Amino acid sequence: MALRSPAIRNLLGPHTSISPLRQFQRRWAQVHDVRFVATHQLNNVVERYKDKLSQKAKQEGHSSIASLKEAYQDKIQSVRAADAVETPHPEPLSTSSQSNPGNPRPASSSSTSQPESHHASSPPKSSAPGIKPLSAYLDIPKILTLPQKEIETLWRLRHAPNPNSVCATIPLETYNRLVSTARQNPQFILPLPREIETPASDGERSADNPPTKSSIAAEIHFLQWGFHPPSSTPTSPPTSPDFRTQNTHTSTVIFTHLGAYKLHGAYAQPHTIITHHLDLADEKGLVLMNGTVVPDKGVSLDEAKLLIMWLQRFYDWGVDGSEGGKKGEMLRMFSRGDVAGFKVEDLVEEVERI
Numbered sequence: 001m002a003l004r005s006p007a008i009r010n011l012l013g014p015h016t017s018i019s020p021l022r023q024f025q026r027r028w029a030q031v032h033d034v035r036f037v038a039t040h041q042l043n044n045v046v047e048r049y050k051d052k053l054s055q056k057a058k059q060e061g062h063s064s065i066a067s068l069k070e071a072y073q074d075k076i077q078s079v080r081a082a083d084a085v086e087t088p089h090p091e092p093l094s095t096s097s098q099s100n101p102g103n104p105r106p107a108s109s110s111s112t113s114q115p116e117s118h119h120a121s122s123p124p125k126s127s128a129p130g131i132k133p134l135s136a137y138l139d140i141p142k143i144l145t146l147p148q149k150e151i152e153t154l155w156r157l158r159h160a161p162n163p164n165s166v167c168a169t170i171p172l173e174t175y176n177r178l179v180s181t182a183r184q185n186p187q188f189i190l191p192l193p194r195e196i197e198t199p200a201s202d203g204e205r206s207a208d209n210p211p212t213k214s215s216i217a218a219e220i221h222f223l224q225w226g227f228h229p230p231s232s233t234p235t236s237p238p239t240s241p242d243f244r245t246q247n248t249h250t251s252t253v254i255f256t257h258l259g260a261y262k263l264h265g266a267y268a269q270p271h272t273i274i275t276h277h278l279d280l281a282d283e284k285g286l287v288l289m290n291g292t293v294v295p296d297k298g299v300s301l302d303e304a305k306l307l308i309m310w311l312q313r314f315y316d317w318g319v320d321g322s323e324g325g326k327k328g329e330m331l332r333m334f335s336r337g338d339v340a341g342f343k344v345e346d347l348v349e350e351v352e353r354i
Contacts, residue, residue, distance in 0.1 A: 131250060133231030134277040134288060140232070144283055151280070155288055166274065166305055167290040172246060174316060175276065175287040179251065181315040181324075185331040186225040189258060190310050191218035191348050192303055218348050220258040221271075221299075221307060227251050232279050246281035255307055257298065271297035272304040313354045326350055 050065070057068040134140060137158055143151055152169045159165040170178075196217050228250045254270040261268045274291030281287060293304045314331060317324035327350060333342040 131228060131231070131252065131275055133250075134279045135232065137290070140279055144280065148284060148286060151284065151286065155290075159290060162292075164293045164295060164301060165290065166272075166293065166301065166308065167288070168308075170276070170287040170289055172281050172285040172287055173319075175278075175281075177317065177319075178312065178315045181317060181328075181331065182225040182251070183227070185315075185335045187223065188314065188331060188334055189220050189222055189344075189347070190307055190314075191220055191344070191351055192299075192307065193217075194219040218344065220344070222256045222258045222261045223253055223307070223311065224256075225251060225253050230278065247278040250278065251276045253308075253311065255299075255304070269297070270294070271299040272307065274308060310351055310354060 053065045053068065057063070057065055060068065060071070062068045062071065138154070143154070146154070155167055155169055159167040194217050195214055197214060230247045231250055232247065253274050255272040256268045256270045272291060272293050274289055277288045277290075279288075291304075291308075293299060293301050299307075314327045317328055321328075326346075330342060330347060330350065332338075
């Protein structure tokens with residue numbers, strides 16, 4: 001799957017393959033009945049417990065299930081908060097000052113010295129709760145002495161040991177285009193192909209054919225941008241009175257199954273979280289992105305990478321904005337709640353063109 005822009009090509013390493021998803025592509029293109037699989041499961045759960053909830057409401061003197069839910073609202077909120085878990089992040093690299101040819105980390109030298117981690121007794125803090133600053137992964141003063149190519153290599157090596165980690169280096173101008181679109185359209189949905197079993201029609205059923213058949217459906221994922229205060233101050237003093245730092249914020253994008261978001265709202269557990277660090281933006285013109293795919297959430301690392309690449313294609317409209325086209329219009333329709341104009345079938349077709 002070719003990308004016009006090289007901005008997030010570092011997302012996929014040289015040995016990464018997404019061929020299991022590609023085999024769905026042509027078959028998926030023929031699907032016209034787009035299914036919100038998780039949403040159907042949600043409806044089944046509600047119906048399954050409707051009678052028990054009604055009985056519980058009568059026993060406690062409530063007129064309806066809604067009244068029962070309102071009475072237990074505080075307890076529901078406390079249970080949800082207790083169930084929330086912090087997304088794991090890779091631990092900082094240990095300090096290394098000796099050259100080791102057998103170690104995949106760069107050898108110690110004046111241009112490729114290994115960044116030192118902070119002491120465990122005083123871990124770096126981010127101004128946004130739950131978000132690790134860039135200094136938790138790299139020694140920023142040392143990194144700033146390196147050329148861009150070595151920074152990109154170090155960043156990939158920093159996350160290579162974690163099988164659930166994703167990372168990329170993004171040119172500042174590309175990131176600024178993404179953010180410009182994201183501030184106007186902070187929420188969107190993206191599809192992933194899923195093979196599901198569906199009942200066979202009467203004409204397809206026979207002694208030789210099974211009662212079900214395989215088909216490809218679109219599993220929908222909800223994404224949301226977040227903007228937080230920067231985790232560090234500018235890395236060098238202003239060189240002129242007109243100096244304006246680019247390190248004005250830290251941004252995150254969370255990906256959640258749409259069905260889970262519809263069921264739990266803000267308490268839905270995301271399956272992938274990515275963070276953009278702007279600490280090097282002023283001096284190196286680079287934004288470092290890293291993220292974690294939460295295990296056992298129904299999304300593989302390759303599928304998460306696919307969602308992130310599609311995110312870039314929908315939010316980066318090119319230098320002059322001419323590449324927005326249908327993608328840009330779909331983002332705007334979704335943001336303004338245009339139910340009549342926004343069609344999931346059109347979204348699937350647009351994704352297939354990428």
